[in-house]
Amino acid sequence: MTTVDNQDTGPYASTPAPPDAGLRARLVVDRTTFRLDITLTVAPGEVVALLGPNGAGKTTALRALAGLTPLTDGRIDLAGRCLDDGGRTFVPPERRSVGVVFQDYLLFPHLSALENVAFGPRCQGASRAQARAIAYEWLARVGLADLASQRPRQLSGGQAQRVALARALARQPALLLLDEPLAALDARTRLDTRAELHRHLADHSGATLVVTHDPLDAFVLADRLVIIENGSVVQEGDAAAVTARPRTDYVARLVGLNLYRGRGEGHTVTLPTGLAFATADPVHGDAFVAFPPTAVALHPDPPQGSPRNTWSATVTGVTRHGDHVRVQLAGGPGEAAADVTPAAAATLRLAPGQPIWAAVKATETRAYPAG
Amino acid sequence: MARTFSTPPGDGRRPARRGPGVRAALTAVTAAATLAACSAPPPADGSAPPGVTGTITVFAAASLTDAFEEIAEDFETANPGARLVFNFAGSSALATQITEGAPADVFASASPATLRTVTDAGLADRDPVVFVRNQLVIAVEAGNPLGIRGLEDLARPGVTVALCAEQVPCGAAARTAIAASGLTITPVSYEENVRAALAKVSLGEVDAALVYRTDAASADAVEAVEFPESAEAINDYLIAVLTDAPNKAGAAAFVAWVLSPEGAEVLTTYGFQLP
């Protein structure tokens, strides 16, 4: 389930090989102070998040895939075509079928939104009229058809992000790269945009790689996570797998959230397991609810008093992480992580298999639409 | 041995105008490089040196450069206490500087008109004297490859000619001479000073130019061809002591030297004609 790339068996990881239309890459970029060496595979239609702290090499990986930085070694194959083999073969960015949504969008300031989106198709050889028609269609798809003639400086952050996405997708690239797609947005906009982005990415038939340092973005947008630190992959897998067994402190800190998807009705989110969460935020329809492990209080007996969200759980794992103890629980919403102090853990005599009661205050939960 | 080129000191109300063109620039450079104000040592017996003393500032037309510098050597030998300082430039520029208050002792002009502006301003001491005349010649490349013999050859199609601009004395003279010949000569350029016209010939850019005999004599790669119409437009050079001369005695002595047989001999060597 979670495997780090195995360099002994050739350039690619031993995860199941995706069909040839996807991305298979081993990226080696050697700089004097830093070396990136990771393997990535993304199937068409799959969304993979490349997650890691600043300086981990995510941007370098993205630039290498886009063709803006040449590889020192390794290989990039996209849709069966070799783009870079670290040696004589190098396909320049303009001839790759790669679309990029940059962190600050880089919409051409002297062109309108429509002309920005039409830029890619025009470069592919479409006539001006054809390109504009394609652009208009894409703008409509992201809900901005009425802003077609606006200049980038007249757009809000969320709108600019959508135009940037439309611009990258208008070329129908085999690989879509997003660099911190939500980082430039304020919290409120981020919420809405994240959900929308998830929808668009799900519609995209090519491979998608999202580079981000925000685990929430990764969880929401991606089917699979690849976590890198210091130029190497440290963990790989889907959100649940990564959350359940963090392999490094960073990942543990990173996934310091319990995340569940359910159906929201006002201040209650009902999870597939049947547990209904009382949440502080009202939400309707398909929804996420999240809370940090520290919000989970463990009790030997059913708790009374204010906490509304309680469930009977079984301890499935106890691990020590720095100055706290992480307790893996099963039952209730599914798998959950709870952080308790070592003293509390000792007092409760936590051990795998032990039944325990978990409680989370509604105020410590976050709920928001899943899009 | 002093021969210094200096721009007029003082208020600088008008910038000093050196005659433009390569030749004048080179003159300035060499003159500035020889900037060594040495005065002759006093005679051993302690008495005052013979002749005039002090600095004598002479504003002279650029075409007099070589001749006056040689005259200055002779003059300073005869008058050990004297030091000649020259300002060589276009005559009208010098006249302007004088009327604007530049201090000078002597003015030697290549054109009566410019000297008249100075006398009209009441700045020239006596009636100015014509001391030399300069005559136009046709300057051609050494060897005269096109076989130019007179003005009629300049009017031939395919012959490129440079003249001085009419605003400078050389150009006015050229116009008079050409008018006297009845020919129509269209130059490719009206150069703003006579040395620039000469330079165009030496560089081979034009086939011929109308310049002064003194100018043609000064250049090696150039030959002079005389033509009769030049007699119609001989240029008179005048010299005068200025009213506000700081060194009146020295000024008068210099003018006297220039007019003397010794001065005349030097001037004719360089191609000037005596009046």
Added chain:
Amino acid sequence: MATDTPAGAPGLPGAEPTPDPSISTVERRRRVRPSRRLVPVPLAVPAAAALAFLVLPLVGLLVRAPWATLPQRLLEPEVLAALRLSLVAATLATGVCLVLGVPLAWLLARVSFPGRRLVRALVTVPLVLPPVVGGLALLLLLGRRGVIGQWLYQWFDVTIPFTTTAVVIAEAFVALPFLVIAVEGALRGIDDRYEEAAATLGASRWTTFRRVTLPLVAPGIAAGAVLCWARALGEFGATITFAGNFPGRTQTMPLSVYLLLETDPPAAIVLSLVLLAVSVGILVALREKWIGRPA
């Protein structure tokens, strides 16, 4: 819509503070107050001196101008011919500089090639060379006996000196560095990530230059072109040495002024004022149009 945060991580071009929708535009303009901060004396005094240094000589021209005879002098055909030639030649020279200089500036700013520093230094040579020497150099290259000129003369019977073409060449020679330096500076100033973005959208380097770089650097090019034009208009030494002086063909305004100073200083003053007025008028008009607005 007005309350959304405008497109802008800080630093994005065009990011503006959100206007307060409660104040009407007219009111907002009226309420803009100049900065109340004082200008420090160590800056104000030299600045005033600099202004005086630049302006007072012009005052000298204005005071001594023969205002009474100005109108009739202005209409003399030679004056008009010299003015027309000056304007046409300067504009053509600027055109030449744009065609040659913008690609050179792009090369210097965007391509790392061996000897780039040397080339950049060579570009500044016409700036440090006295213009007359520049004209002489052109003569030695393109004149009848010139290194290249002699072949042009022998094979094609083409002479360049003493033609209007020579005026344009001389002016372009002295003005080119201004354009190249200005445009290279502007190119380095724009974010080259836009060019990366264009590449990821499939644009070749030439397409990127045409559709992204050039529009973004246009104000810089305009500013450089204005400098170039002004320098070309005022050129004297190289023009007179290489192109000579012939009314209507190679006699530009600066040459006219110089010659008139010999015989008719008041007329020279008039011509100087005409040149000054025309130049300032055109520069002010262009500034409003092209340089006033930020990119």
